[in-house]
Amino acid sequence: MTCRRTLFPLLLMIVVGLTGLTGAGCGNYSNEDLEFMSALPEQSDLSAEVPVRSAVVLADTAELYRMTRNVVVIFNGVVDSFLSLIDAIRAYSPTTRLPDERIWGPFPAQNQPGWEVRMVMVREDLATFTYEVDFRPIGSGDDAWIEVIGGSFAATGGVRRGSGHLEVTTAAARAAGLDPGLGFLDSMIADYDNHASPITVNLSFTNLPNPLAPDDPTQGTYGFSTDANGNGSLTFNFSANSIPGPVGIDVFEVTSSWLGSGEGRSDLQVVSGDAAGAHEAQCWNRQFQVVYTDKPWSPLEDIGTPSDCPAIPSL
Amino acid sequence: MHCRRLIAVTLLLAAGATRAAHADELRRLAVIAGNDTGGGDTRPLLYARDDAKKVYDILSRLGGVRPEDATLILDGTAHDFLAALGEMERRARDATQHGEHVALLVYFSGHAKDGSLRLGDTQLPLEALKNRLAQAPADVRIGIFDSCRSGMLTRTKGARKAPAFEIESKSARDAKGLVILTSSASDEDSQESDLIGGSYFSHHLASGLLGSADRSGDGRVTLFEAYAYAYDRTVADTAESAAGAQHPTFSYDLAGNGDLVLTDVGGRHEGLYFPRAAPSGVYYLVDTRGFVAAEVVKNADADRRIALAPGRYRVKRRLADRLRVGEVDISRGQLATLDEARLHDAPFADDPVKGAGLNLAVTRWSLGVGGTYQSIFDAPSRESLFPATGMLGLEAQLHNFFRRDWIWAFDLALGSATGTVDLSTGGQIPFHFSEVGLGTSMLVEWPHARLTPFVGVRLALLLMSRTFDGSTLPEQHFSTLSPGIVGGLKLRLYGDLGLVVRGRIHYLLYNVDENRSLGYWELASAVSYDL
Numbered sequence: 001m002t003c004r005r006t007l008f009p010l011l012l013m014i015v016v017g018l019t020g021l022t023g024a025g026c027g028n029y030s031n032e033d034l035e036f037m038s039a040l041p042e043q044s045d046l047s048a049e050v051p052v053r054s055a056v057v058l059a060d061t062a063e064l065y066r067m068t069r070n071v072v073v074i075f076n077g078v079v080d081s082f083l084s085l086i087d088a089i090r091a092y093s094p095t096t097r098l099p100d101e102r103i104w105g106p107f108p109a110q111n112q113p114g115w116e117v118r119m120v121m122v123r124e125d126l127a128t129f130t131y132e133v134d135f136r137p138i139g140s141g142d143d144a145w146i147e148v149i150g151g152s153f154a155a156t157g158g159v160r161r162g163s164g165h166l167e168v169t170t171a172a173a174r175a176a177g178l179d180p181g182l183g184f185l186d187s188m189i190a191d192y193d194n195h196a197s198p199i200t201v202n203l204s205f206t207n208l209p210n211p212l213a214p215d216d217p218t219q220g221t222y223g224f225s226t227d228a229n230g231n232g233s234l235t236f237n238f239s240a241n242s243i244p245g246p247v248g249i250d251v252f253e254v255t256s257s258w259l260g261s262g263e264g265r266s267d268l269q270v271v272s273g274d275a276a277g278a279h280e281a282q283c284w285n286r287q288f289q290v291v292y293t294d295k296p297w298s299p300l301e302d303i304g305t306p307s308d309c310p311a312i313p314s315l
Numbered sequence: 316m317h318c319r320r321l322i323a324v325t326l327l328l329a330a331g332a333t334r335a336a337h338a339d340e341l342r343r344l345a346v347i348a349g350n351d352t353g354g355g356d357t358r359p360l361l362y363a364r365d366d367a368k369k370v371y372d373i374l375s376r377l378g379g380v381r382p383e384d385a386t387l388i389l390d391g392t393a394h395d396f397l398a399a400l401g402e403m404e405r406r407a408r409d410a411t412q413h414g415e416h417v418a419l420l421v422y423f424s425g426h427a428k429d430g431s432l433r434l435g436d437t438q439l440p441l442e443a444l445k446n447r448l449a450q451a452p453a454d455v456r457i458g459i460f461d462s463c464r465s466g467m468l469t470r471t472k473g474a475r476k477a478p479a480f481e482i483e484s485k486s487a488r489d490a491k492g493l494v495i496l497t498s499s500a501s502d503e504d505s506q507e508s509d510l511i512g513g514s515y516f517s518h519h520l521a522s523g524l525l526g527s528a529d530r531s532g533d534g535r536v537t538l539f540e541a542y543a544y545a546y547d548r549t550v551a552d553t554a555e556s557a558a559g560a561q562h563p564t565f566s567y568d569l570a571g572n573g574d575l576v577l578t579d580v581g582g583r584h585e586g587l588y589f590p591r592a593a594p595s596g597v598y599y600l601v602d603t604r605g606f607v608a609a610e611v612v613k614n615a616d617a618d619r620r621i622a623l624a625p626g627r628y629r630v631k632r633r634l635a636d637r638l639r640v641g642e643v644d645i646s647r648g649q650l651a652t653l654d655e656a657r658l659h660d661a662p663f664a665d666d667p668v669k670g671a672g673l674n675l676a677v678t679r680w681s682l683g684v685g686g687t688y689q690s691i692f693d694a695p696s697r698e699s700l701f702p703a704t705g706m707l708g709l710e711a712q713l714h715n716f717f718r719r720d721w722i723w724a725f726d727l728a729l730g731s732a733t734g735t736v737d738l739s740t741g742g743q744i745p746f747h748f749s750e751v752g753l754g755t756s757m758l759v760e761w762p763h764a765r766l767t768p769f770v771g772v773r774l775a776l777l778l779m780s781r782t783f784d785g786s787t788l789p790e791q792h793f794s795t796l797s798p799g800i801v802g803g804l805k806l807r808l809y810g811d812l813g814l815v816v817r818g819r820i821h822y823l824l825y826n827v828d829e830n831r832s833l834g835y836w837e838l839a840s841a842v843s844y845d846l
Contacts, residue, residue, distance in 0.1 A: 029779065029793030030827045031699055031736050034744055037788055087787055097828075127740050157741030 028093035036102045036121045037090055038160050039129035039153040045160055046079045046192055046201050048072045048224040048234060051262040053288065062284035062293075064266030068256040071236045075222050078205060079190070081182050082149055082168050085133060089119045100124075106136075114138055115178055118145070127155040127162070135178055146173050148180050156195040163193040184208040184216075198227040198315040225315040230260025233315050237271070243297050245274025262286040263310035283309035342410045343380045344403045344453070345420045347371045348388040348396050351719055353426025353433030361719060362507050364389045365606075366424040366461060366517035373524045374420070377578035377622050393437035396423070400447070407453040418575060419453035424517055427462035449493050449568075455575060457538065461498040461517045463505045494567040494575075496520075496542055498549070503561050506553055512606040516563055519548035522610045526580040526621040534581015534620060537574040548610070580622040585645055587628070588652045589619040594632065594639075598653075601629040603765060603807070620650070630658060638663060683710040683815055685841025687728050689750075691823070692834045699736045700825070701779060701835075702748050706730030710841060712758075722758040722769065727751070734781070744788070746781040753778075756801055767805040773819060774798050797821045803839075811845040 050065075050072050088110070094102035105118035116138045121131040130152045134145035151166035168188040173180050188205040204221040217239050226232035237253045250273025258264030268280040275297050283292040283304070292304035349367025351360045371387040374380045384406065386399040400421065407417045426433035431440045441460075448456045498505040498516035507514045513521075520541055522528075528536045528544030546563045553561040580586065587600065595615040600623060602608045608628060609621050625647040632639040641658035643651050690703035697703060708728030716723055731749040738744065758771030780792040799821030806814045819837040824830065 025793060025795030025824050025826045027779075027791065027793035027827060028789070029700070029781070029791045029825075032828045033791070034736055034788065035738055035740060038738060038740070038742070038744070042787055090787055091789055093789055093791065155738075155740035155742075159738065159742040159744055161742060162740075 030093070030097070033094055033097075033102065036094070036123065036129065039121070039155060039162075040086055040090055040131065040160075041083060041151075041153070041164055041166065041192065042087070042160060043076075043080055043083050045164075045194055046083065046190065046203075047076045048201065048222075048232070049226065049230075050232065050234070050256075051230065051258055051260065051264070051288075053262065058288075060290070061288045062266075062282055062290040064254065064256065064268060064280075064282040065264060065284050065288050067238075067254065068234055068236075068264075068266060071222070071238070071254075072224075072234065075203065075224065075234075075236070078185070078188065078203065079201075081185065082166075082188070085149065085181075086119070089117070089133065108138070109135060109178075111181060112178060129153045129155070135173055135180070137176075146176055146178070148173050158195075161195050163195060164191070166190045166192075184210050198225045198231075200225040227315055231258065231313065231315065232260075233257035233312075243270065243274040243278075247272075247274045250274055250276075257312045257315070259310055259312055262288065263312075264288075265309050265312060281306075281309075285310075341379070342407075342415045342417045343374075343378060343384060343420065344407055344410075344417065345371075345374055345378075345380045345385040345422070346388070346396070346399045346403050347374070347385065347420075347422045348391060348399075348425070348434070349423075350388075350390050350425035350434045352390065352435050353428065354436050354438075357426045357428060357433060359719065360425065360507060361509070362513040363424040363426075363461075364719075366513050366521075367422065369513065369521045370422050370424075370459075370517065370524075372624070373521055373578060376624065377524065377580060379579065380420075391434060393432070393434045393439040396434060396439060400451075404451050404453075407451060411452060411454070417453040418455045418457070419448075419451050420457045420459070421448060422459045422461075424461040424514065427460070432460070432462065445495070448495075455492065455494070457494045457496070457575070459496045459520070461505060461514050461520075463499060463503070492568050494538065495565070496545075497564045499561045500564055503559070506556060506561055508552075510607075511610070515549045515552050515561060516545055518607065519552075519610065520545040522548070524578045525609045525623065526578075526586070526619060527609060527611045529580060529620070532617065534579065535576045536578045536580060537576050539574050541577055544612075548612070578622070580620055584648045584650060585625055586620055586622040586650055587643060587645060588650050589613050589621070590652060591616060591618045593618075593653055593655055596632050596634075599631040599633075600643075601631065603627055632658070637661065678716045679714050680846040681712045681714065681813075681843050682846065683712070683841040683843035684708070685710075685815065685839055687730070687837050687839035689730070689752075689835055689837045692836065696825070696831070696833055699734065701750075701823075701833075702732040702734035704730040704732040704748065704750055706750065706752065708752070708839070708841070710843075712843075714760075717757075720760050720762065722756070722760055722771070724754075724756040724758060724771075724773075726754045726756070728754075744783060746783050748779065748781045750780075751778040752776070758801060760805070765807045767807070767813075768803070769805065770802045771800070772798065773801045773821070775821060777823070793825070793827060795824060795826075797823045797835075805843065808842075813843045813845070815839075815841045815843050817841070 050069050089104045092104060094104055096103040100123040102121045103118060106116040109115040109117040114137055115135050117133065117135050119131060119133045121129055123129050132147045133149035134147050136144040136146060148170060149168050151164060153162055153164040155162040168185065170180050170182055170186055184207045186206045186208045188203065190201065190203040192201040201224045207218045209218060210216050221237060223235040233256060235255045237251065239249050239251050241248050241250065243250050251271040253269045253271050254266055256264060256266040263285055265283045270276050270278045278296050281294045282290060285291050290303060291308040292306060293301050295301045347367050347370055349364040351363045367387060367389060371385060375382060375385055388395050388399055403419060407419055410417045423432055431438040448458050498514065505514060505516060511518045523541040523544035524536050526536065528540040530540055542565050549563050550560055589611065593613055595613050598611040598613055599607050600609045608623060611619055611621055613619050623645050625645050627642060627644050630641050630643055630653065638661045639658040640661045643653065645651050685708060687706040687708055689706060691697040691701050706728040708726055710724055710726040712722050712724040714722050729751055731747065734746055734748050736744040736746060752775050754773050754775035756771050756773040758769045760767050760769035775797045777797050778794045780790055782790045799819050801817060801819050803815060803817030808814055817839045821835050823833040823835055825833055
């Protein structure tokens with residue numbers, strides 16, 4: 001009995017110890033995963049911000065500030081629509097680790113019965129990563145993957161610091177019967193650079209016609225930049241029947257810029273429509289109240305002089 | 316009390332040929348072995364190793380055996396024993412060739428059965444051993460066997476059974492031949508006592524060698540004095556035992572008459588002196604572990620000198636209705652005198668002899684709580700993967716479950732730290748690291764008075780995770796089994812409380828990004844409590 005008592009724990013420890021030595025470790029504890037995941041954009045990397053004093057927009061708020069603010073909300077919503085998909089996948093650790101490659105999934109696609117989704121990231125070199133989000137019908141082969149989101153990131157130092165390019169294409173997926181959950185978005189291209197101040201994000205999109213809102217723009221471009229002081233600018237275009245006249249829908253291009261303290265200025269150019277070529281300028285103070293308006297097609301709204309406008313450095 | 320103890324002690328002392336240059340010197344060689352186990356068909360003993368260590372200590376300290384001339388074998392095999400004996404035979408041969416007088420002493424404490432000493436799973440036939448001792452190239456060979464039925468050795472041809480005290484004392488160099496002492500007769504078991512923490516025979520032999528057996532009062536304990544004392548005390552102590560009285564035996568085959576001084580207690584400056592005026596009776600000297608270091612029979616109108624090792628001892632003398640107890644400090648190089656006035660009355664319930672051996676030898680639990688600091692050896696991995704971590708932990712230890720002085724320990728530790736991942740693309744990601752460690756260890760300890768060193772192996776299950784602030788990065792975790800080695804010291808603080816200082820070195824296989832063999836060390840301290 002003595003010998004058995006003596007040998008049992010030794011044998012047990014040797015067996016278990018050898019098990020440990022031969023690779024019993026498991027988990028997702030990986031620094032390399034962090035390298036990959038840090039190359040994916042987060043919402044804060046691409047979202048636009050304008051100075052805001054209150055959630056409520058007062059009646060005397062400058063019209064073009066209000067418009068800029070509304071566009072920022074739309075802009076961030078578009079960005080969020082596809083980044084949320086990336087975030088949802090990134091919430092998990094990679095399913096497969098290969099040299100210079102990580103694969104998440106495939107997972108069953110949320111709200112898309114019969115479809116599964118995956119994300120593939122490849123490290124092209126030390127600082128360059130490419131990625132894509134693909135869908136395919138469950139049970140189909142590797143050649144059935146349909147790329148919906150594709151992007152690349154060139155790291156230049158710092159966490160998620162660098163320049164990135166991202167494309168969203170829904171046509172192939174829609175043709176295969178998949179609703180990618182991106183509303184009427186047909187395609188989108190985004191380029192961003194957050195390596196140094198100013199941070200820039202340029203985004204253009206094409207929407208499918210919305211039968212419930214036929215006047216909604218089917219194309220748009222946004223250009224956002226901001227520096228470390230909170231100064232920023234946003235260029236966007238929109239279409240609306242804003243100018244009385246026979247043409248109806250007018251197309252505008254707006255460039256808004258502001259200081260971190262709140263003062264700002266917008267310049268609206270009528271690209272086409274009833275007042276094609278016309279230009280409106282409007283400035284506001286820290287309370288976003290109009291201090292200067294020059295609106296050629298509505299002279300009664302003009303107030304102030306150009307000298308009332310803040311001096312805003314170009315970004 | 317444990318019976319069926321097979322303890323064999325072989326003391327072979329040989330006084331060799333005399334040459335002028337070394338005529339007055341006696342070179343003493345000793346092989347001392349103790350083995351608690353005797354194979355699968357025997358029950359493990361509890362104190363055989365302790366007996367051997369005690370005899371080894373006394374002979375080294377008081378018996379004139381130079382450290383290089385004594386071999387102590389604990390839980391060794393028959394091969395180990397014979398190898399050590401062969402080495403001592405070689406030395407004896409060399410010494411006698413150089414004209415030295417040589418005494419060879421062999422002591423064994425452990426199992427014996429079916430005519431063989433048992434050393435673990437190996438056997439050593441008694442008859443063959445005796446023949447070998449008889450032919451050993453030494454002047455005097457003394458074998459002491461503390462084992463069951465060891466008395467069969469003294470029944471064999473060529474040895475005469477002798478009464479205890481009838482040997483005339485002469486100078487050591489006059490003694491030549493073979494002497495064998497056994498702990499029990501050929502049909503008797505040898506018994507251990509939890510109360511004294513050893514076998515009766517070896518306990519009394521050791522007490523005798525420390526000075527209790529010095530009947531002549533000349534400060535030297537001879538072989539025959541030691542045997543006579545051990546015989547009397549063993550018979551007296553075992554007379555009422557369930558196993559029956561145990562009768563040590565003594566036989567000799569000496570070419571000349573003579574006695575051999577085994578220990579020189581008068582030559583030591585340190586120890587405890589019982590003055591003539593001290594009350595007569597049996598005194599127990601208990602060390603800080605609770606073991607009876609010596610048992611002294613103090614006769615009226617006689618003084619007694621006991622060569623205790625330096626340390627603190629509790630003194631007990633038993634009266635009919637109470638105890639007389641006290642403490643005495645033995646300082647190095649100083650002879651303390653027992654002062655009866657410094658003893659006080661105590662009820663039997665406060666008997667300091669409570670069977671510390673039982674406490675140390677039986678299965679028992681101890682609990683500990685403390686702190687640990689853990690760090691990976693590899694600096695890059697320590698900085699960006701598993702940061703150095705302070706941990707709080709609990710430990711439960713099961714003592715003497717598998718084997719005496721073996722500990723099966725279970726521990727749990729929790730800790731956290733912060734770290735930073737340096738990305739190869741530049742930038743840093745700070746993280747909060749947390750770890751849970753579950754471990755089991757198999758340890759071997761060597762209990763001493765206050766310090767108990769221990770070493771062993773450990774297997775830990777490590778559960779590690781980290782989170783990243785202000786980021787969408789998911790929590791990461793890693794778990795693995797990690798084997799390692801452990802070593803440390805336990806310091807007895809007070810009563811059952813102790814302080815444990817421990818170091819560990821572990822292997823960790825990290826295999827997520829790549830297979831990476833890592834090691835880490837831990838330093839820990841804990842307060843322990845013996846249940």
